[in-house]
Amino acid sequence: xxxxxxxxxxxxxxxxxxxxxxxxxxxxxxxxxxxxxxxxxxxxxxxxxxxxxxxxxxxxxxxxxxxxxxxxxxxxxxxxxxxxxxxxxxxxxxxxxxxxxxxxxxxxxxxxxxxxxxxxxxxxxxxxxxxxxxxxxxxxxxxxxxxxxxxxxxxxxxxxxxxxxxxxxxxxxxxxxxxxxxxxxxxxxxxxxxxxxxxxxxxxxxxxxxxxxxxxxxxxxxx
Amino acid sequence: xxxxxxxxxxxxxxxxxxxxxxxxxxxxxxxxxxxxxxxxxxxxxxxxxxxxxxxxxxxxxxxxxxxxxxxxxxxxxxxxxxxxxxxxxxxxxxxxxxxxxxxxxxxxxxxxxxxxxxxxxxxxxxxxxxxxxxxxxxxxxxxxxxxxxxxxxxxxxxxxxxxxxxxxxxxxxxxxxxxxxxxxxxxxxxxxxxxxxxxxxxxxxxxxxxxxxxxxxxxxxxxxxxxxxxxxxxxxxxxxxxxxxxxx
Numbered sequence: 001x002x003x004x005x006x007x008x009x010x011x012x013x014x015x016x017x018x019x020x021x022x023x024x025x026x027x028x029x030x031x032x033x034x035x036x037x038x039x040x041x042x043x044x045x046x047x048x049x050x051x052x053x054x055x056x057x058x059x060x061x062x063x064x065x066x067x068x069x070x071x072x073x074x075x076x077x078x079x080x081x082x083x084x085x086x087x088x089x090x091x092x093x094x095x096x097x098x099x100x101x102x103x104x105x106x107x108x109x110x111x112x113x114x115x116x117x118x119x120x121x122x123x124x125x126x127x128x129x130x131x132x133x134x135x136x137x138x139x140x141x142x143x144x145x146x147x148x149x150x151x152x153x154x155x156x157x158x159x160x161x162x163x164x165x166x167x168x169x170x171x172x173x174x175x176x177x178x179x180x181x182x183x184x185x186x187x188x189x190x191x192x193x194x195x196x197x198x199x200x201x202x203x204x205x206x207x208x209x210x211x212x213x214x215x216x217x218x219x220x221x222x223x
Numbered sequence: 224x225x226x227x228x229x230x231x232x233x234x235x236x237x238x239x240x241x242x243x244x245x246x247x248x249x250x251x252x253x254x255x256x257x258x259x260x261x262x263x264x265x266x267x268x269x270x271x272x273x274x275x276x277x278x279x280x281x282x283x284x285x286x287x288x289x290x291x292x293x294x295x296x297x298x299x300x301x302x303x304x305x306x307x308x309x310x311x312x313x314x315x316x317x318x319x320x321x322x323x324x325x326x327x328x329x330x331x332x333x334x335x336x337x338x339x340x341x342x343x344x345x346x347x348x349x350x351x352x353x354x355x356x357x358x359x360x361x362x363x364x365x366x367x368x369x370x371x372x373x374x375x376x377x378x379x380x381x382x383x384x385x386x387x388x389x390x391x392x393x394x395x396x397x398x399x400x401x402x403x404x405x406x407x408x409x410x411x412x413x414x415x416x417x418x419x420x421x422x423x424x425x426x427x428x429x430x431x432x433x434x435x436x437x438x439x440x441x442x443x444x445x446x447x448x449x450x451x452x453x454x455x456x457x458x459x460x461x462x463x464x465x466x467x468x469x470x471x
Contacts, residue, residue, distance in 0.1 A: 070391050083396040166362070166381040166392070175300060176382060179366030182327045184304040 001186055005177045012173030013194050019090055019159045019169060024152055026095030027102045034103030035110060036132070049103075056100040062161050065093040069165040090162040098155050105147045109140030142213050149206035153199045160195075170194060252291045253441065254311035255281055255432075258299040260385045262410050263465040264317040267296075276465035277315040280334055281432060283457050284448030298384060300366040303328055306435055313441065317404060319368045319428040329438065330431030331445045334458075335466075338424025339372050342401040342408050344393060345419045350400055353425045362389035362398035369402040372426055376402075386411075393418065404428060406466055 001009075037049030056064070068074070073092075074084040113136050121131040141148075160171035168176075174191035178184045257265045257277060265275040273294045285292040295311050302314045306328055317337070320330045343350050350356065353376045361378035363370040364386045373380045381398060383389045390411055392398040401408070405424050412418045432449075434441050452458045 070388065070395065074395050078395050085397075164384055165388070166383050172382075175365060178304070179300040180323075182303060182307070182323075 001177070001183065001190055005181070005187070006190070008173050008177065009170060009190060009194060012168055012170040013198070015167070016156070016159050016169040016171075017198070019087075019094065019162060019167070020152075020156045022091045023094035023098065023159070024155055026091060027098035027151075027155065028148075030095060030099035031102030032106055034099055035106035038103065038107055039110065053100045053103060056097055057104075059097075061093065061097045061158055062164065064097055065090065065161050065165060068093045068096075086162070086165055086167050090159070090165065090167055094155060094159060094162075097158075098151060101151055102148065105144050105151065106140065108147070109144035110136055112143045113139045145206065145210045145213065149203070149209075152206070153202050156198060156202065157195060251289065252293060253285060253313055254295055255285075255292045256295045256297040256302045256305055256311045256314040257316045258302060258385070259294075259296045260387060261299075261317050261407055263406055265315070276335070276461060277317060277430075279461040279465070280449075280452070280458070281313070281315045281445075283452045283461065284334075284432075284445055287448035287451040288444035290444060290448075299364060300384070303433065306433060309435065312434065312438065313445070314433040317407070317430055318433060320431040321368065321371075324433070327436070328433040329436055329442055330433055331442060332449060333429035333431055334449055335430040337404045337406055337428040337430065339369055339402055339426040339428065340405045340408050340424050341421040342390070342393060342403065342412065342418050343399065343421050344396070345417050347399070347419065347421070350421050352422055355421075356400060356402070359399040360397070361400045361402055362392040363402055364389055367403070368426065368428055369404070373400075373402040378402075390415065390418065 034049050034052060037045050038053065040046045040049070059067075069084065069086065069089045074089070077084045110132075117135055117139065118131050121135040122128075126134065159169055162169050163172035163175060166172065170191060174187050178187040257273065259265045259267050259273050259275075261275075263275055264277045265273060268274045273296065278294060282292050292313075297305055297314075299316060302316055302318075303324065305311060306314050314328075317335075318324070319337075320333060324330070341350060341353065341356065350359065353372065356373060357377040359378050360381060361373040361376075362381050362383060363373050365382040365384060367386075370380060370382055378400075381389075381392060383392065386401075386403055386407060389398070389401050389403070393401045394415065394417055400421070405420075408420060412420060432445055434445070449458075452461075
């Protein structure tokens with residue numbers, strides 16, 4: 001591949017990373033709300049959270065991307081004279097979708113913490129919120145780090161779907177280059193290697209995090 | 224038991240792979256790739272069958288040379304790579320004969336002359352000619368001559384997989400114009416009154432049927448077939464059915 005093509009792919013990769021980071025923050029925050037919502041004793045909180053997970057999880061992400069960018073939201077904003085820009089549209093689609101999955105992961109983590117822990121915390125005088133924040137969540141997050149890492153990596157690869165709404169991230173740059181000079185095999189091989197390079201780095205970061213937060217008992221070498 | 228199940232699975236996988244492999248076409252048949260999202264040249268009828276000007280032309284031209292054409296629906300930017308790799312023998316998709324494409328595939332004699340037009344939102348006053356596209360946002364379909372024309376004009380180009388989302392981008396107010404072949408744009412405007420066409424066509428596009436480099440025999444047969452249907456009046460009938468009056 002020419003230097004110019006490679007440069008264009010790397011620019012695309014930078015945008016992929018930006019999309020990923022913004023979407024991940026949204027998914028992690030919204031996902032926590034969804035998880036707590038699903039565990040709420042109040043039906044008016046629990047039912048919408050459950051419906052959210054079931055609906056968003058059941059729709060292909062590609063459909064969600066197209067639906068947000070060309071569908072209702074774009075239409076409503078367009079009528080108000082504010083065209084929906086591709087960046088918030090893609091971050092919204094990725095964040096909304098992954099919030100459903102991340103939310104279920106959080107829920108699994110919260111439920112993996114022995115109920116005795118929160119009973120003890122409450123007995124020591126912590127209120128409900130402090131028990132969740134100071135006792136349950138730190139242990140839950142440690143337990144679900146491998147699963148969250150999985151989702152973060154999967155989210156990074158799924159940012160390639162933004163190419164269908166002309167977002168010039170890595171996949172879009174690759175398809176543009178292939179359509180221009182017909183070097184399909186070479187182009188997509190480089191694109192694949194670039195995605196792989198990033199996901200390998202992400203795996204490494206995940207392992208570091210696990211070791212730092214996870215305590216010695218999770219490290220197979222120190223068992 | 225597990226081993227037997229594994230063996231059965233392996234056999235099944237092998238059979239599936241063999242089924243996908245395809246190999247060559249049956250004698251007297253050619254596989255022709257097309258992107259069936261570009262009326263009036265190629266699109267899907269309500270019952271899902273492929274139809275359009277290109278479909279009828281290739282079917283008729285192939286028949287004149289004793290060939291039966293079967294069509295493969297394929298995204299536009301994947302058509303030429305697939306042709307190079309031998310997934311089909313020919314491609315017809317309102318494809319302009321260009322120097323860049325001729326470097327990787329061969330084209331038949333031109334079978335249709337079109338031109339690019341600029342589509343804008345109704346009421347747009349600032350865009351009349353290609354020169355007005357400079358610095359404006361233009362939506363196009365990836366890999367088309369429309370993309371090339373918009374880039375040449377110095378526009379900020381947004382490329383989509385198909386032409387339909389490019390028009391949606393224009394209607395949503397996120398692009399100022401779409402550059403695309405006139406017949407398809409006319410047809411789109413017929414169903415979407417929010418769109419206007421700015422000025423006459425500003426390029427010349429000659430469509431050809433693409434074949435793999437070195438397929439001299441197939442190329443000769445298709446060219447002979449095209450000449451025969453032009454002489455017999457069938458070409459004019461197909462053209463009248465799909466193009467004349469379409470969207471006007």
